[in-house]
């Protein structure tokens with residue numbers, strides 16, 4: 117399988133093992149000039165589906181039809197990907213909470229600094245791909261400064277405009293540079309992977325059409341909704357989680373008080389916690405598609421308030 121890209125390595129450092137840590141980068145240059153779009157995946161190591169989205173995007177784009185350049189990082193955090201963990205194993209930090217980083221900080225901070233100065237510095241637009249992780253499944257995109265039209269073009273049904281974005285994310289180098297950036301949250305949990313991979317690939321191609329990098333119409337769902345209030349429901353107890361709402365309910369309306377799932381003790385099988393939907397009317401944004409182990413404090417469920425939502 118041949119990619120039309122040039123493969124580059126952005127050096128980060130040398131590990132204690134002697135291995136060279138670098139950030140892999142594919143450069144796909146179009147036949148005519150245009151913007152440079154950056155696409156990044158697996159900043160969280162437990163979100164491997166985003167790696168496949170990048171691979172399929174690169175396979176689908178014909179450089180003869182491309183205006184501008186696509187710079188794609190298939191794995192932002194190689195060590196976290198290796199261990200399939202959200203955090204970098206060496207310093208236990210979440211790389212996506214440590215931007216803009218520092219050249220002489222923790223390893224994750226050093227990596228963040230390199231990403232800002234050697235990757236984002238080359239971009240006109242940046243899209244960072246995420247999933248719900250190994251267990252949860254998710255489907256929405258963020259709206260940040262300057263990203264409104266591009267976020268909409270990605271084609272997800274739900275857009276989240278946070279009043280208080282998480283600190284230290286990959287949004288920071290883009291904001292400092294003054295370029296549009298958004299995060300797309302697509303799939304995860306190893307359920308319906310083919311569906312979410314296609315959704316992610318279509319989303320990136322939509323963004324490229326919106327930017328004029330590719331010809332064709334942006335494909336969007338008939339209805340897109342902007343939500344501004346999102347409840348992240350973290351279980352207070354760990355154990356075995358038994359979902360009461362299925363994967364088919366993702367993106368659907370949910371009444372306040374609806375039982376979303378139960379956490380059972382894996383020892384005694386007693387119910388430790390019943391997780392219920394907040395808000396009088398909500399939309400299911402993140403859920404768990406099957407019975408699974410859960411930690412206390414995990415991303416258990418996400419529900420957006422439908423009362424404060426508006427059409428995009």
Ligand SMILES: [Zn+2]
Pocket residue numbers: 160163246247
């Ligand atoms: Zn993530």
